[in-house]
Amino acid sequence: MREAYRVELDELAVELAGMCSMVATAMESATRALLDADLGLAEQVIGDDVKVDDARSACEEHAYALLALQAPVATDLRTVLAAIHAAESLERMGDLALHVAKAARRRHPQPVLPEQVAPLFREMGRVAVELARKAEQVILTKDVDQAHALEDADDEIDDLHRHLFTVIMDKDWSNGVAAAVDVTLLGRFYERFADHAVSVAKRVVFVVTGRMPGASHDEVV
């Protein structure tokens, strides 16, 4: 029975890791759609979001079934609850990739990003995808050191995000208000995506160590 339960928990972890992979791919494609004004790719991300939502429902139902049938306690209970939280964060990450894709679609065939900030978004996209892929590894390995490493990558996004604001606010910004609004929201989507990835990793740390690392700092510059 105990062994069967362990197997079920491992399956749940595999499902969550699958969600990480889905949202990493979504953000990768959305970023490409944004940078290349690629409508087809944007549509694909938009169409695929329902799969992330379905995966979240499946994870949640799986977790509910575990709770109802096995009534776990102690670490096993924490693990199942962490999985429920992680699934919620991952669905949200999917939504944020969706928002990026929708922005690319909305302005098509115009590019959303002024050339001046495109490299920043290329970089934010790269780090965001890396964070989702690292969260996947953390879920599968439960490696606490790896989980802490996510916070460094998150700092990188925060730095990029802050730099983005200095660019938009600079007197040399010649792209007008509408572009500034788009870029502001897009920057926020990447930053939140990264925060959620970190939060997924922190929940894993909590399960392993029994202690929650410091609160995520959703700082707005």
Added chain:
Amino acid sequence: MREAYRVELDELAVELAGMCSMVATAMESATRALLDADLGLAEQVIGDDVKVDDARSACEEHAYALLALQAPVATDLRTVLAAIHAAESLERMGDLALHVAKAARRRHPQPVLPEQVAPLFREMGRVAVELARKAEQVILTKDVDQAHALEDADDEIDDLHRHLFTVIMDKDWSNGVAAAVDVTLLGRFYERFADHAVSVAKRVVFVVTGRMPGASHDEVV
């Protein structure tokens, strides 16, 4: 035993309702701080946010204890899980009120909002606070009709949010890029606050009816 469990669930609902009330007050004060450039009030909201975080931890620990000690099934299990989700949404609502307060503090003694959009924020603030207070009632009464009424108020925020974008994007916008960036982010905070309030209410509907109402539409204009 059964009766004791019911009492515990009711206590958990009272704790959550208390969180609703806290975040409603936080958003009310943050909005006032924003509109009146009131630094003292902004500081108060910023200082009080830790109370929301603590309340969330307390709710979550209470819910964990219920799960570990009572091993609920069926509706009772759903109720406890809904409470865990609601506590997470409510903490996030507190964070969003905090962001509004921080914006007010950052620009002090300058007002953050151009006069042109101040009435829109007054209105978004009013509806956001109303939503949090309605969520409080829904948690205490478990009234499904009242829960559905939240979606109407949420539509109101979405309309205001959309209108805000038309104002910022209009050629008559004479407040510059920096103000547009501030206003864009602030608008987003109100909209997300409202989405979370609706999500809290939807979880209650789910517990009562066993069916989740339609997905929240976090649409970005």
